[in-house]
Amino acid sequence: MELFQLTAHQLQQMLLKKDISALDITEVVFKRIEQVEDKVKSYLTLTRDQAEAKARQVDKKIAAGEPIGPLAGIPIAIKDNLCTEGVRTTCASKILQDFIPPYSATSVQRVQAADMVLVGKTNLDEFAMGSSTENSGFHLTHNPWDIGRVPGGSSGGSAAAVAAGEAIVSLGSDTGGSIRQPAAFCGVVGMKPTYGAVSRYGLVAYASSLDQIGPFTRDVTDMAQVLNVICGHDPMDSTSANIKQPDYTQYLINDIKGMKIGVPREYMADGIDHPVKEKINAAIEKLTELGAFVEETSLPHTDYAMPAYYLIATAEASSNLARYDGVRYGYRVKDAHDLVDMFMRSRSQGFGDEVKRRIMLGTYSLSAGYYDAYYLKALKVRTLIKQDFDQAFTKYDALLSPTSPSTAFKIGAMVNDPIQMYLQDVCTIPVNLAGIPALSLPCGLANDLPVGLQLMGKAFAEGTLLRIAYTLEQNSDYTRLRPVIGG
Amino acid sequence: MTKTYETVIGIEVHVELKTNTKIFCNSTTEFGGEPNHHACPVCLGLPGTLPVLNKKVVEYAVRAALALNCQVASFSKFDRKNYYYPDLPKNYQISQYDLPIAEHGYLDIKVGDQEKRIGITRLHLEEDAGKLVHQGNIVTTPYSLVDYNRTGVPLIEIVSEPDLRSSEEARAYVEKLKAIIQYTGVSDCRMEEGSLRCDVNVSVRPVGQREFGTKAEIKNLNSFRALQRALEFEVERQIKVLNSGGKVIQETRTWDEAKGMTISMRSKEQAHDYRYFPDPDLVPLVLDHQWIDFIRESLPELPDQRRTRYMQAYGLPEYDASVLTLTKEMSDYFEEVIKYYDHPKVISNWLMGDLSRLLNASGIDITQCKIKPARLAEMLKLMDQGTISGKIAKTVFEEMFNSGKDPAVIVQEKGLVQISDAGAIASVVAEVIAANPKSVQDYQAGKTQAIGFLVGQVMKATRGKANPELVNRILLEKLS
Numbered sequence: 001m002e003l004f005q006l007t008a009h010q011l012q013q014m015l016l017k018k019d020i021s022a023l024d025i026t027e028v029v030f031k032r033i034e035q036v037e038d039k040v041k042s043y044l045t046l047t048r049d050q051a052e053a054k055a056r057q058v059d060k061k062i063a064a065g066e067p068i069g070p071l072a073g074i075p076i077a078i079k080d081n082l083c084t085e086g087v088r089t090t091c092a093s094k095i096l097q098d099f100i101p102p103y104s105a106t107s108v109q110r111v112q113a114a115d116m117v118l119v120g121k122t123n124l125d126e127f128a129m130g131s132s133t134e135n136s137g138f139h140l141t142h143n144p145w146d147i148g149r150v151p152g153g154s155s156g157g158s159a160a161a162v163a164a165g166e167a168i169v170s171l172g173s174d175t176g177g178s179i180r181q182p183a184a185f186c187g188v189v190g191m192k193p194t195y196g197a198v199s200r201y202g203l204v205a206y207a208s209s210l211d212q213i214g215p216f217t218r219d220v221t222d223m224a225q226v227l228n229v230i231c232g233h234d235p236m237d238s239t240s241a242n243i244k245q246p247d248y249t250q251y252l253i254n255d256i257k258g259m260k261i262g263v264p265r266e267y268m269a270d271g272i273d274h275p276v277k278e279k280i281n282a283a284i285e286k287l288t289e290l291g292a293f294v295e296e297t298s299l300p301h302t303d304y305a306m307p308a309y310y311l312i313a314t315a316e317a318s319s320n321l322a323r324y325d326g327v328r329y330g331y332r333v334k335d336a337h338d339l340v341d342m343f344m345r346s347r348s349q350g351f352g353d354e355v356k357r358r359i360m361l362g363t364y365s366l367s368a369g370y371y372d373a374y375y376l377k378a379l380k381v382r383t384l385i386k387q388d389f390d391q392a393f394t395k396y397d398a399l400l401s402p403t404s405p406s407t408a409f410k411i412g413a414m415v416n417d418p419i420q421m422y423l424q425d426v427c428t429i430p431v432n433l434a435g436i437p438a439l440s441l442p443c444g445l446a447n448d449l450p451v452g453l454q455l456m457g458k459a460f461a462e463g464t465l466l467r468i469a470y471t472l473e474q475n476s477d478y479t480r481l482r483p484v485i486g487g
Numbered sequence: 488m489t490k491t492y493e494t495v496i497g498i499e500v501h502v503e504l505k506t507n508t509k510i511f512c513n514s515t516t517e518f519g520g521e522p523n524h525h526a527c528p529v530c531l532g533l534p535g536t537l538p539v540l541n542k543k544v545v546e547y548a549v550r551a552a553l554a555l556n557c558q559v560a561s562f563s564k565f566d567r568k569n570y571y572y573p574d575l576p577k578n579y580q581i582s583q584y585d586l587p588i589a590e591h592g593y594l595d596i597k598v599g600d601q602e603k604r605i606g607i608t609r610l611h612l613e614e615d616a617g618k619l620v621h622q623g624n625i626v627t628t629p630y631s632l633v634d635y636n637r638t639g640v641p642l643i644e645i646v647s648e649p650d651l652r653s654s655e656e657a658r659a660y661v662e663k664l665k666a667i668i669q670y671t672g673v674s675d676c677r678m679e680e681g682s683l684r685c686d687v688n689v690s691v692r693p694v695g696q697r698e699f700g701t702k703a704e705i706k707n708l709n710s711f712r713a714l715q716r717a718l719e720f721e722v723e724r725q726i727k728v729l730n731s732g733g734k735v736i737q738e739t740r741t742w743d744e745a746k747g748m749t750i751s752m753r754s755k756e757q758a759h760d761y762r763y764f765p766d767p768d769l770v771p772l773v774l775d776h777q778w779i780d781f782i783r784e785s786l787p788e789l790p791d792q793r794r795t796r797y798m799q800a801y802g803l804p805e806y807d808a809s810v811l812t813l814t815k816e817m818s819d820y821f822e823e824v825i826k827y828y829d830h831p832k833v834i835s836n837w838l839m840g841d842l843s844r845l846l847n848a849s850g851i852d853i854t855q856c857k858i859k860p861a862r863l864a865e866m867l868k869l870m871d872q873g874t875i876s877g878k879i880a881k882t883v884f885e886e887m888f889n890s891g892k893d894p895a896v897i898v899q900e901k902g903l904v905q906i907s908d909a910g911a912i913a914s915v916v917a918e919v920i921a922a923n924p925k926s927v928q929d930y931q932a933g934k935t936q937a938i939g940f941l942v943g944q945v946m947k948a949t950r951g952k953a954n955p956e957l958v959n960r961i962l963l964e965k966l967s
Contacts, residue, residue, distance in 0.1 A: 083535045096534065103528050105535060204534040209767035237537050238769050316767055319567050322578035323532050327633065343571055366569070366762035375764060 004032040004165035005482050008074045008222040011168060015062070015073050022058035022073030025168075026051050026117050029075040032165045033119075036485050041141050042151075042161035044080045046120035047087055051075065054117045061115070070225050072115035077167035079158045080121035081128055082213065083202040084108055087118075091204050092136040093126045095324045095331045095350030105202020106237065107171060107213050107230045114229045119167050122157025126352045127321065128178055128206040130154050131424040134415055135354045142411070143185060144483040145449055149408040152182030152424075155216070159186040162216045163483055169226055170216045175206050176309055177404075177428025179214045180440035184403035184452020187442045187481055189217045189469070192428075193227065194459045195435035196241035199234030205320040207313035208239075210432040219479040220470040223439070224248035227462060243460065251463035254474045257291030259397045261468070266302035267401035267427050267454075275446035276402050283443040283453050283472065284400065290471055297396065299388040304381045305430040306422065311365045311378035312433070317355075318362030324350060357418065382433045389434045393458040398468055401427050403440040403452030431456055439465045442478045450481070492691040492729070494722050495699055496651035500664055501642050502674045503615065503682040504547040509639035510614050511538030511581065516641070518680055522620075522634035530614075530639035532577035537768050540565075544612065544641040545772065547673035548588055549782050551643055552610045554671045554789055555664070557592030559779050564771040565612070569762040573633050574617040582644075584763040587611035588772065594667060595791065596659040597809070605660050606648030615640040637681075649688070649699065654718035658711055661685055662813060666790045669815040678710055689718060690735065691725045700725070701735040705749055707742045717742040721749050793818060801831035810839055816853045820860055827864030837863065841881060845888045857891030858884075866894035878951050879903050907954040909961065912945070915953065916961050919944045930966055938962060 003011070003025070014020045030048055037043060058073040078084060081091045083101035090096045104112070112118070125135035133141045133156025141156045143149040144164040151160040155172025159182035162170050172179040174192035183190025191214045198213040205211060215226035227248045234240045263284065268277060284294050326332030326346030333349060336342030351359070365374035392399055404424060414421045431438040436459050443453040453472075455465045473479050509516055512529035529536045552559050566584035592607035617635040621628040645664065651657045665676045665683055676683040685708050690700035705721060708714045725735045739758070740749040788796070790812045797808035812818045817838065824834045846853060866883055869875045875883060875898055886897045898904055906912060919941055920927055930937040938959075945958045 081535075089534070091534070099534065101528075101533065101535070103533075103536075200535075201537050202535040205768075207767075236539060238539050239767075315764060319569050319579050319762070319764070322569060322571065323534070323576060325571065325573075325578060327573045328531065328576060329533070339573065363762065366764055368760045368762075371762075371764075 001482070002165065003028045006168070007218045008071055008168050008225060011074060012070060012072075018062070022055040022062070022117065023052065025073055026055040026075055026119075029119060029165070029167060036144075036164050037166060039142060039147050039485055040144055040160050040164045040166065041139055042077065042122050042157040042164060042166050043120045044090055044092060044123050044138060044157070045088055047118055050087075051117045051119055054112075054115070058115050058117070069114045069229075071169075071229060074116050075119045075168050076111055076116045077119050077122045077158055077161040077170035078108060078111075079124055079155050079170070079172045081124060081173060081204040081206075082108055082171060083204065084118070084121065087121065089121065089204065090138070091127045092124045092138055093324075093351065093355070094137045095347070097137070097331065099329055101202075103202060105213075106199035106234045108202060110230050110232070111171070116229070119161075122155070122161055122170060124157055125154035126355050127204070127317070128154040128173055128175055128211075129317070129354050129358055131177070131181055131421050132409075132411075132414065133157060133182070134411065135352055137352050140411060143408045144485050145187060146408065147485065148410055149449070150185065150411055152185035152404070152408060154178040154182075156182050158216050159183055159188055159190065162186070162188045162218060164485060165482075168218070169222055171213060171230070172216055173203055173206075173211055173213050174428075174432065175210045175212075175313060176432050177425040179216065180428050180438060180452065180454060181404045181424060183216055183440040184442070184450065185408040187445075187450030187483065189220060189223050189439065189441055189479060191215060191223055191227070191439040191462070191465070192431065192437060193231060193462055194241070194437045195432075196239050197231045197437070197460065197462070199232075199237040199240045201234055201236040205316075207316040208320060209316060210309075210313055212432070220441070220466055220473050221249070221252055223469075224252055224466050241460070246463060248463060248466060251466040252470045253467050254471050255291075256287065256468055256471045259292045259468065260395065261287060261292050261294045262297035262392055262396035262399045263294060264299040264302065264392070264399055264401060265296050266299055271405050271423065271426065272402055273406045276404070276406060276451050279444045279446055279451040280400075280402050280453055286472060286476065287400075287468070290475060292468070294400070297392055297399070299385075299392060299399075299430065301381065301384045301388050302430055305385055305433055306426060308378040308381035308385070309425075309429045309433060310361065310422065311374050312382065314358040314362030315366045315375050316362065318359045318366065321351075321355065321359055326350075354418070385430050386434045389430075389436055389456070389458070397457070397464050398461075399456040401454045401456070403427060403454040407446055407449035407451060427454060435459060437462045437465060439469055441469045441472060442481065443472075443476075444478065445481065490693045490730075492722075492726050493694050494652055494654075494718075495649050495690050495692065495702075496653075496657050496718065497649040497688045498647045498651065498657060498660060499686045499688075500645045500647075500661060501684045502551070502645065502668055502676060504544055504641040504643060504673050505675055505682075506541060506543045506547060506641055508541055508543075510541050510544045510612070510641035511639055514639065518682075520636050522632070522636060525636040526638060530576070531635055538581060538766075540769060540772070541641065545588070545774070546782060547641070548610065548612050548643050549774070549779060550671045550786065551645075551668050551673050552589030552592065553779075553783050553786060554667050555592040555594055555607050555610065555645065557589035557607060557610055559589045559774060560586065561774050561776065561779075562586065562771060563588045563774075565766045565769045566763045567766045568613075570759045572616070573631070574619050574635075574638070576617070576635060576638060580614060580616065581766055581769070582613035583611035594660070594663050596656060596663050598653070598655045598659050603650075603656065605650045605656075608646045608648050610643055610645045613642050613644060614638070615642050654715045654722070657687060657718055658715045661714060662711065663790070666813055666815065670787055670789050670793075672787065681709075684709075685714060687714070687718060689721050689725070691722055691729065701737050703735065703737070703749070704739045705742055706739060706752070709744075713742055713744055716747065717749055720747065724749065790818075797831070801825070803831055803835055807832070807835040807839065811835060814853075820853050820856075823860030824863050827861050828867050830867070833867060834863075837867070837884070841884055842888075845885065856888070858887045859891070862887060862891075862894060869894055869898065873907055873954060874898065874905055875903055876905050876951065876953075876955055878946075878955070879905065882951075903952060905954050906949055906952045907957060909957060912949075912953050912957050913961050913965075915945050915948050916958065916965055919948065920965060927966065938966075
């Protein structure tokens with residue numbers, strides 16, 4: 001394998017043995033970016049100078065014999081809805097195209113404190129609203145496995161960068177599947193941790209009660225290590241969980257004998273493509289061979305998750321995105337003739353269609369006379385969905401499903417059919433509503449495209465998911481496949 | 488025939504809590520400051536920032552709620568009130584909608600001889616907005632500037648029941664509310680600085696009718712005077728509308744101080760749909776009963792308790808006790824003076840009389856008064872010792888008010904020591920008798936009021952320094 005295709009822990013070993021310097025690793029990644037970025041277009045902003053400076057710092061520490069963290073010197077890409085002090089943070093929206101935050105997100109601060117090297121800011125669906133990264137206000141991102149296809153979304157840039165070797169690991173955010181689905185499409189590992197496990201401070205909000213930051217990595221060991229860096233209580237986020245943080249690497253155990261795994265039948269229904277089902281079934285067989293007890297189960301309220309999600313998420317979004325009005329920062333029309341005109345035209349011109357669609361939906365569902373029928377009812381459904389999971393986890397250590405109903409689809413295939421696009425997230429959305437952790441693990445290729453397997457656990461049971469994924473990974477080639485980027 | 492109408496008033500009062508930092512961030516709450524210098528990414532609502540509730544704010548709100556006899560909720564939550572305005576950086580205000588921190592309180596007012604209990608519906612927490620600075624007025628200004636220093640300053644909103652029946656009651660309610668909150672120490676309640684603001688809802692109905700009339704909400708009431716005048720105007724306006732066969736429409740009106748009238752701002756149809764929903768960035772506020780009890784026990788003495796104490800321990804008349812306890816500052820001043828001088832009624836007379844008159848005339852409040860309580864006590868002692876007369880004391884007092892000087896020094900410098908030497912007074916009396924034979928004759932002819940003139944002449948000759956009692960006695964002796 002090429003250096004840019006290695007995992008963080010492999011590179012770390014080389015770094016410690018002084019086979020390679022941190023600056024070498026950074027240069028390898030930027031060289032790779034030079035080679036393939038034209039085709040993949042993962043990034044909105046590259047921060048090469050800062051990256052090299054940071055890498056040199058790490059090399060100095062190593063030379064001085066100072067202790068370094070397990071991910072020191074590892075190049076990381078950051079989704080462009082995570083604030084980075086001094087580096088523009090756009091959310092792939094014209095309305096924020098020149099916004100330079102005076103602070104970094106807590107997760108970014110933690111990554112920097114761990115001496116990781118920030119490569120750049122990755123592309124996304126505008127304000128994380130979408131499942132293909134086609135809603136970016138700036139450009140498309142292409143799937144490294146087939147550049148005619150989407151990388152998934154909304155964290156498409158972060159997934160594609162790791163798959164393409166343009167970063168070793170990356171951070172994304174997941175509101176309804178925005179980490180797991182692109183991880184599945186791009187053949188990398190992606191995790192949405194438990195709501196509250198990672199501070200949301202500095203994550204530009206889409207739907208605050210659902211948003212969660214998580215990593216993209218090439219294997220499960222890297223996943224555990226990045227979680228160690230970014231998880232933990234943050235007094236700046238009231239919804240951040242104040243619990244004792246485990247060392248996630250202690251769950252990297254190649255043994256799942258006796259574990260009970262449920263497969264909700266609603267997640268294997270007619271909407272799931274046949275090749276995807278085949279790969280999932282093959283993985284289930286493997287789990288059984290490895291000593292796990294796997295059986296079909298039911299999460300009866302699954303059908304209601306999608307509508308509930310699109311009411312709750314859009315309601316919160318309509319309020320969260322109200323601040324982009326041209327008054328303090330961001331895009332403002334130049335020739336406004338009064339205040340309301342400035343508000344209306346700055347927002348009309350600054351936001352893309354999907355963002356406007358969701359703001360309108362959310363505004364509607366919160367409006368007087370509709371609130372009880374829509375928003376309030378959606379909250380009740382959310383409770384039922386949580387109860388489904390609670391019930392299931394009294395019986396199972398984890399639940400298993402496809403991450404996405406299909407493999408990566410062709411660019412443009414769904415742009416005119418928002419409902420079809422929304423259905424992309426049918427397997428991932430319930431997890432956000434319940435606030436539980438879920439991981440997407442590659443489980444082989446179907447027609448040369450990666451298939452993702454989703455593992456869901458109860459709140460703060462990331463460790464269980466890591467253990468199952470690790471065992472699968474150690475007994476398969478799932479995380480050893482790398483794309484060849486074509487012309 | 489014109490009907491008689493009854494006025495119905497409910498009041499919403501916003502009070503800024505004087506915590507050191509804002510409700511959801513660490514920015515200072517200090518009043519004033521360079522524009523936008525008391526603001527941080529959180530209160531500016533920059534992308535990605537999150538609010539974190541200030542515990543001190545909760546403590547202060549609970550203190551105010553308990554002082555207003557409210558029930559404090561063990562579970563409350565924060566909601567977003569959505570509306571677009573440039574002084575609101577997130578374009579929503581974090582407030583409390585259906586589950587406020589406190590409900591079901593009351594306070595007692597007295598108007599004339601009538602005591603009345605006014606219900607308090609609820610008390611909730613919210614963040615303040617910033618302020619816009621226009622060039623000239625809002626309509627013609629070519630641009631507006633915005634200052635976010637006040638954004639995120641903690642507010643409590645206190646909503647009364649529609650229990651008030653006159654502008655006098657409304658004023659008494661706000662005065663009492665202000666006093667109570669000041670006593671708890673959680674706010675300065677300065678109307679002129681905007682740390683206490685009120686909006687009133689007012690309607691009228693024919694006497695005897697059960698249902699409320701259609702109400703108007705009046706905003707921009709920046710003083711007690713404005714509150715009372717606006718209500719008087721509005722009540723009269725509504726009655727006129729009804730008497731001429733019209734209908735009062737539900738609307739928001741603003742008080743125009745210069746024109747002395749309320750002006751329509753927006754009708755009910757134009758009212759905002761605030762689209763309240765629970766703020767997902769904040770967790771519900773769960774309060775422990777023991778903590779609430781702890782705050783209850785640590786509440787300071789409140790105006791009503793203090794008034795009762797003044798009547799019982801100091802023997803003050805109810806009127807004096809009420810006036811002195813109306814503001815915490817006046818009451819605290821009184822308590823300071825009494826530490827040095829043990830005649831409560833004398834102190835009360837000076838505070839309610841000369842001191843209040845001078846404060847009003849110079850437009851300052853008692854915290855800015857140059858006369859230190861101990862000095863006032865000294866002056867009162869000088870009177871008791873006979874060093875100065877009551878008349879001279881007024882001169883000395885005024886000089887103290889202007890300069891803040893020690894009364895003994897003023898008496899010395901101005902030669903104001905009272906003449907209590909009987910011999911010296913007797914000789915002046917002799918001169919006055921000699922110079923005013925007509926008055927002497929009148930007195931001796933039975934016109935006893937002539938004695939007043941002669942006393943005046945003696946006082947004039949001694950430039951007011953003669954001990955008036957002695958003057959009287961010696962004059963009477965000489966004339967009899």
